[in-house]
Amino acid sequence: MTVQTFIPNGAKAASENTVTQPTHTTDVSIKKLYIETQGCQMNEYDSHRMADLLGDSHGYILTSNPNEADILLMNTCSIREKAQEKVFSELGRWRKLKDKNPDLVIGVGGCVASQEGDNIQKRAPYVDMIFGPQTLHRLPQMLDQHNAQVEKPKKDKIKLIDISFPDIEKFDFLPEPRVEGFKAFVSIMEGCSKYCSFCVVPYTRGEEVSRPLDDVLAEIAGLAEKGVREISLLGQNVNGYRGETFEGGICTFPELLRLVAEIPGIGRLRYTTSHPLEFSDELIQCYEDLPQMVSHLHLPVQSGSNDVLQAMKRNHTIDVYIDKIAKLRKIRPDMHLSSDFIIGFPGETDENFAETLQFIKDLDFDHSYSFVYSKRPGTPASDLPDTTPEQVKKERLAQVQKVIKQSSIEKTDAMLGKIERVLIEKVSDQDPNILIGTADNTRLVTFVGDATWVGRFAEIEITEIKTLNFVYGELLNLEPDVA
Ligand code: SAH
């Protein structure tokens, strides 16, 4: 889990006011918003939308300093217990800020709010607003309600808590995303209906709901017009996408990819996260037909043992995963593959674990994420007997992480002498003749070039490996601007 302060455009956000343009120009004292984001890319996306919403409706601008904020928002994650505990410890710190400044407004959103809304009210009564992942579009109204009852005595105040899963999608109420740089995330669906036995997501974010096709395409076309060249399609289970078309039909995920690839300006396509079960032949075929698709795939498998996969209710065997990857690598031999692994799932034996370790080696993954199983209240796996000592789980995790790290070092090293397609993103702060971009496999690539090339794609020959994530190269070919 990552915990990060949300500052689009870095420190420039507050001073240059490039992200959240105040609309209330009569207000001389500009109000400041601080957002702490925990967890996944979906939460990062949601935090951006919260900032956009409050910027548009109330003129808030972002600050990276909670001490100078008028509103503090925490966008929480409950995927593992540790993440959830952090919410209350951080809220304790925020309480002290509120003691100093009673006008400070504190809001808690995200998956912990969704699951623990009432508990937050009890344990942290100084929190003013509680909202879920599907109700964040109501933040401006919640804030108005809060402001309207500030003067009222405590007993007359209504509790501002809305963690429902409304039928109407939040996307209908969100402002157009603001663009920073050449990459953008576009959420195409919400929630998950897979109900893996360990996972809290279906309960905190609700069942799968896909955004209508036209909305997604219009958003991407708008982003491309503003200079975006790389799109990452987001969802908990993107290949479960079933977006309604304008004619009342259904568009599948591979069909969506083909339509997005036709939008002028989109030179690169990523997506996260997908499920092996719905990783269809049609989706694999897209890698042959669409040059915009990166040779990098994050496909969580969770375990290399069929027994564990069954207990996890992943609904497929290891062979299914292996076959799909083999098909994909036939089309794209250079495919960089990453995955998620849960170690120490209830009942995982030494033998099961050894199978996972071997599987990781056999599949030749690039970087993967691995976590010790965390029991989540309300999930089916929380009732399973779990006799493996915590220490054993930690040792297994350390072994897995060692293998994963070694594998990603090898992947970086193997880039030497290869040609990588790079999206040129910026000029180096240190040297105006040095450009920095990203390769398909997310490594940063630097090379000598001209500042006017920023925003274009280039073929770069890798000449030196600097670190795990950072390589040097030389320009071979500069592609014409894709717009
Ligand atoms: N949609 C993704 C998963 C999203 S959750 C999928 O298709 O699998 C992100 C990752 O968190 C999961 O892949 C899993 O590895 C991890 N995770 C989820 N629940 C967990 C739990 N209870 N304990 C430990 N790790 C968990």
Ligand code: F3S
């Ligand atoms: Fe969770 Fe499984 Fe969905 S891991 S997000 S229930 S695919």
